[in-house]
Amino acid sequence: TRYPDTKFSYVNKGIGGDTVNKILARLNHDVFDTEEKPFNKAVVMIGTNDMQRAAYFEGKELEAGAESSRKALLENYKNSLTKLAQQLKTKGLEQVVFLSSPLFDQWLPDALTNKPSSVDFNNVIRKAGSIAYDMSQSEGFEFVDINTPQTIVQYYNMEKQGESFTFVPDRVHPNEVGHYIMTYAFLRAQGESGEVASVDIDVAAQTANASNAAVSELSASSNAVAYKYKANALPLGADSTYRAVEKLLPITDELNRETIKVSGLNDGVYDIKMDGTVVMQATAAQLAEGVNIADKKNNPAQ
Numbered sequence: 445t446r447y448p449d450t451k452f453s454y455v456n457k458g459i460g461g462d463t464v465n466k467i468l469a470r471l472n473h474d475v476f477d478t479e480e481k482p483f484n485k486a487v488v489m490i491g492t493n494d495m496q497r498a499a500y501f502e503g504k505e506l507e508a509g510a511e512s513s514r515k516a517l518l519e520n521y522k523n524s525l526t527k528l529a530q531q532l533k534t535k536g537l538e539q540v541v542f543l544s545s546p547l548f549d550q551w552l553p554d555a556l557t558n559k560p561s562s563v564d565f566n567n568v569i570r571k572a573g574s575i576a577y578d579m580s581q582s583e584g585f586e587f588v589d590i591n592t593p594q595t596i597v598q599y600y601n602m603e604k605q606g607e608s609f610t611f612v613p614d615r616v617h618p619n620e621v622g623h624y625i626m627t628y629a630f631l632r633a634q635g636e637s638g639e640v641a642s643v644d645i646d647v648a649a650q651t652a653n654a655s656n657a658a659v660s661e662l663s664a665s666s667n668a669v670a671y672k673y674k675a676n677a678l679p680l681g682a683d684s685t686y687r688a689v690e691k692l693l694p695i696t697d698e699l700n701r702e703t704i705k706v707s708g709l710n711d712g713v714y715d716i717k718m719d720g721t722v723v724m725q726a727t728a729a730q731l732a733e734g735v736n737i738a739d740k741k742n743n744p745a746q
Contacts, residue, residue, distance in 0.1 A: 445678035446640070455483055463494045464524035471531055486532060489543035489590075491572035492616065494521040497548070500562045514568075522575050529583045541586040544573030546626055547594035549612040551602060560607075562615070566595065588633040590626045594618070597625055597692050624689040631699060640702040640738050641675035647708030666710045673718075675702065678745045679738035686739070702738035702745075706731040719744055 457475045459466070467475075467490060476482075495517055504510055532540050548566040553559055573591050580587035594611075602609045611622035618626065641657035647666055652659040654673075662671040680686060680700045689695055704716065709728040716723050716737065723742045726735045737743050 448677065453481070453483075455480060458489075461493055462490060464490050464521060464528055468524065468528055468531070471528070476535060484537060485539040485541070486535075486537055487541045487543065488528070488532075489545060490525075491521065491545040491576065492548065492569055494524070495565070495568050495572055497562050497565055497616070500565045500568065502559070502561060502563065518568075518571060518575070521572055522579075525575060525579055529579050529585070533583065539586060540580075540583075541588060542576045542580045543587075543630075544576060544589045544591040545569045546590055546618050546622065547598055547612055549598065549610045549615045551598075551607050552610050552612070552615055553607055566591075570595075586633075588630055590629045593629045593693075594622065594625050601692065620685045621688050621692070624685055624695075625693065628689070628693055628695055628699065636699060638697070638699040638701050640677050640679045640700065642701070642703040642705070642734075643671075643673065644705045644734075645669055645671070645707070647706065664708075666708060668714075669706055669709070675745065679743065682739040682741070682746060690739075696736065696739050700738040701736050702743070703734045703736055704731070705734035718742065 467488075498504075499510075499514055499517065529540075548562070548569050550563055550566040551560055554561045570591055573589065577587045577589070579585070598610070598612075611625065612618050639656065642655045643657060643659055644653045645651070645662070645664060647664045647669065650662065650664055652662045652664075652671060656677055657673060657675045660672045663669070664671075679702050680695070682690075682700075686695070706728075709731060711728050713725055713727055714731060715725055716735070718737075721742045721744075723737050723740045724735065740746070
C-alpha cells in the first residue's frame with residue numbers, strides 16, 4: 445500500500461523452535477533447493493533457542509559447571525552462525541540481513557511464584573545479538589537491532605506502570621504490539637521516510653505543490669480551499685494495535701505522514717473535509733505549519 449508499483453514477494457522459511465544448527469541441516473533442501481522462484485535477499489533472526497532458556501532458570505547458576513555450560517552455549521552459537529554466514533555467502537544473494545532476537549521479558553513475575561523466571565535471560569539474548577552484529581560486520585551483511593528498541597520501551601514503561609507491563613505475555617513471543625515495535629525498528633533501519641503524500645498550497649500564488657500525489661482543479665481563497673486529490677500511496681491503518689503502539693513510539697510522526705499545508709488563510713478554525721466528511725479541524729496557523737491526516741478516522745484511506 446505504501447509502494448503499490450513495487451513488485452516483491454516474501455517467503456517465510458522460519459520454523460518455530462529453530463536453532464542455527466537446525467537451519468544448517470535444512471538450508472539446502474528446504475530453503476534453497478525448492479521449486480519456488482529463487483530469492484535474492486535473506487533476513488535471518490535466530491538465537492533465542494540457541495541460548496536455552498532452561499539453562500537460566502532460577503537456581504541453575506548453583507549447579508556444578510553452570511557457568512562453563514552457559515559460556516559454551518554462546519561459543520557454539522558463534523561457531524554455528526559463522527558456518528551459516530559462510531554458506532549464505534555461497535548462494536549469490538544480493539543482500540543478507542541479520543537481526544537480533546526480540547525481547548525476552550525477564551522482569552515479568554511468574555503467575556505461580558510471583559517472581560521473575562529466567563532472570564538475566566534477555567541480557568544473554570543481547571549477547572547473542574552482539575555476536576550476530578559482529579558477524580554481519582565481518583561478512584559484509586546488514587544488521588538490524590530489534591531487541592534494543594523493545595528493551596527500552598519495556599523498561600521505560602515498566603518503570604512507570606510496574607512489572608505487569610509487557611508486550612511479551614509469555615515472556616518469549618511478542619504480541620501484536622511487540623511485533624509492531626519490531627517492524628518499526630526494521631523500517632527505521634531501512635531508512636523509511638514515513639511520507640505517504642503531501643500537498644503544499646499557497647493561496648496568494650494560487651499554486652499547489654504535491655509530493656507522491658496529484659492535485660487538480662484547485663480553487664483557493666483566503667477563506668476556503670478546495671481541490672481534487674489522489675495520493676499514490678496509502679497510510680498505515682490506525683487500528684487498535686496502532687493506537688496502542690502510538691503511545692509507546694512516535695510511529696505517526698516517523699512512519700505515517702500524509703500532510704496538508706496551506707499558507708495565506710485568514711485567521712480562524714477550518715474543517716478539513718475529504719469526500720464531504722470532516723476528517724479534522726485545524727487553525728490557520730496550524731495549516732500554515734502543516735497538519736497530518738494519515739491516522740485520522742475519517743480519512744477514506746483508513
